[in-house]
Amino acid sequence: MIGLISATAAGTAARDRLAAAWPDRTRVYKGDVAGAVRTAFAECEGLVCFLATGAVVRMVAPLLSDKRSDPGVVCVDEAGRFAVSLLGGHGGGANALAGEVGAVLGAEPVITTATDAAGLPGLDTLGLPVEGDLAAVSRALLDGEPVALAVDTPWPLPPLPVAEAGEYTIRSTDRLVRPTAREVVLRPPSLVVGVGASRGVSEDEVTALVEAALREAGLAAASVAALATVDAKADEAGIVAAAERMGVPLVAHPAETLARVAVPNPSRAPLAAVGTPSVAEAAALVDGGELLVPKRRSVRADGSPARATCAVARRPVRGRLAVVGLGPGARDLLTPRAVAELRGASVLVGLDQYVDQIRDLLRPGTRVLASGLGAEEERARAAVSEARRGHAVALIGSGDAGVYAMASPALAEAGDDIDVVGVPGVTAALAASAVLGAPLGHDHVSVSLSDLHTPWEVIERRVRAAAESDLVVTFYNPRSRGRDRHLTRALAVLAAHRAPTTPVGVVRNASRADESSLLTTLAEVDPTVVDMLTVVTVGNSATREIAGRMVTPRGYRWQRPEVTR
Known part of the structure; x- marks a missing residue:
């Protein structure tokens, strides 16, 4: 439970916003502020104080016991501009709490913990019991001194900037060993x-x-x-x-x-x-x-x-494979969950151009396995193999990794000997739809026109079924230099079932800096302007152009409810 404490009208307004956003996680403490702080400190796992940091420091100082058991404390200023992690950044979860508070209130999280500021994982935040000279080894990591990683018992760990040898050591073991000087021992749950x-x-x-x-x-x-x-x-x-x-x-x-x-x-x-x-x-x-x-x-x-x-x-070591969708390309469409997985992976596997998009998000020590176009199965096998060795692996794909991307080949390789988590992303169809208006407002289907994995006869049969069903159709992989006729043929199939005036949306590089879009019709669309970076959306019989936007109505009929007398 998170205790919420305020003193002023502005602080109370912000407090109530947070309480409304987290009704099951928070408890509001009213009355005497100092007494409220004392009570909340004893009862809660975390405190959010809408008070000056100096005042909170004076009130909690006599209450401090042990950083491993004290609650995390976050302070929000009177104007609601900052959420300051004041106490228990790692052990008490205040750093993470400050980020969550900031997301709800629009405040900037203020984190002063050295490892967080440097982009390094805190050794006491890995979810594993830790023993030894934590401060000295953490300081060595921050100072760039050589720190060795000795793994007696393999377990998935986040990236650590370690060397083959050094004066300092991080050891992962379930053996009953006493940490030596300048050593930290992590205890995996093995x-x-x-x-x-x-x-x-x-x-x-x-x-x-x-x-x-x-x-x-x-x-x-x-x-x-x-x-x-x-x-x-x-x-x-x-x-x-x-x-x-x-x-x-x-x-x-x-x-x-x-x-x-x-x-x-x-x-x-x-x-x-x-x-x-x-x-x-x-x-x-x-x-x-x-x-x-x-x-x-x-x-x-x-x-x-x-x-x-x-x-x-x-027990057998269980590696972890996160299959991560990066979205359509814009950084602000990359989800927070995806960012967390990227920063927590010790091994990253992906297409080289996708790796370049998010390389700045990786923590020091991340091992990157990048490859070029056309190596999907090899990347999937590499990711699963690294997870089976006990690593925390992120396998990346554009859009949503489960839509014409890496999740399918990876899960075909993965058995029940590793943990697999999927991280959804914004798909190209959704990004293009947002640019065009609302073409996917009713039933719709996505079809890839690439015949690298599916025979063209099968693709054409699916397009015909969509045409006969009057579904809005989004074409992925619509046209390349080696496949310059597939889109023309697919449009012809649709044209046999739809009016020439049916709206067609063409979006290239949706959400990226060089995004472009065109709203045309089935009779006038020019396939030669389309390439592999383009998504083509063809409306159904109800789709209309309204104020320059492509709209497919939801089709519900609102009826007046019957009145029982």
Whole structure:
């Protein structure tokens, strides 16, 4: 919850705008301002104070405890011009909150955290537990000193400007190692602890068993991603409480699923009790991986039979592939989500001309794999291969990556061994439609006239079906030097079903600096002015030119509601 506090009329007006925009995220604190700050500081994850920074500094200073637990504090000035990240920029999320507040109120976020200002990811913002000399290593990154990356346990990380060797080190490991001087250790969530137990097992017995198993195997508790068990034990109080104490989720699997997992130490006892010959080992290995600690039993001080078992596995590294649509070309049509993915990817894969469009957005240390036209399948394979190696990968395409772009070949290559996320973008058809007016106001279809992947006979059949259905048609890839007759033939198919006066919109380089557009008719359109950078939109029988704009009415008939007496 985010606490909102104001003192003046102007601040209250801005406060209420933010509260209206985030009704489920915010709580308004009224009354005495100092008391409101104290209460909100204790109750909320973040504060937005519509107050002077100096006043807020004096009020929160006595409340400060630890940057890892203190809430983030953002100050908005009286005029609403700036959203200042005052406290807890990374740990408290104030930097991100300042950006969100600025987006709602039209204020400029003010971020003074050094790594953010330099475009580097903060090592304490990666979502991983971090240990060691964070300040010194971060300062070395900022100063451009050589920092080595030592990866014992692969995990997707954002780009880091690291060297092969240096006085400073960033280490990614789930091993129980103590950071040396000038070293930071990142703890990837790579371990799964499988747990089995008899009914009535205590939290202390489960916790002691797990902690001992990790310690004796030299594994870090901070790298445990989850406790896992069989569904029959999902509500076992001791196991549930142990997961809560460790701060990890408890994952329960059906017995029939666990029974199919090959394990080194099956047993008849759990088979008779819950329907699977293994609980601890099978639950740890159900998603694959490497068994690091075979099944072991708890030890009870009174010598009575053990009531808990556990096993530890290192789960397979799961790389991440983001398929990102860059939009039609204009920077202000590139979505914030796309920018975030570009800045979070350690590997970028894309067509060279698209890479050049967004190269300035990449963080230092990003590895770029660019290639020329006609290598879509190779780029898709390269992106998936890098993700399978455990990297955070962004595969870029123009418009929306799922529309005649890279998402399809990439997902054809990707299995369930990597995480895939799609980032939508503004398509060329939509960008051209906005230039023309509203030609897509009713049912419409997009057809690519390129026969590189689809035989022309199939394309022509689809165009004819669209013509017979009276759909507005947008042509992608309409005409190139090697295919100078396809557009003419497609227009002829449409002309057999539509009036010569049917509006046709021709937009080249929609949203870019050299954008051009032409509104003509089916009888007068000149295919020779069209190239591969052009989108051609042909209206249906209802499309009209109105005040120089191409408009397809929505076609709804508004009826007066019946009155029941």
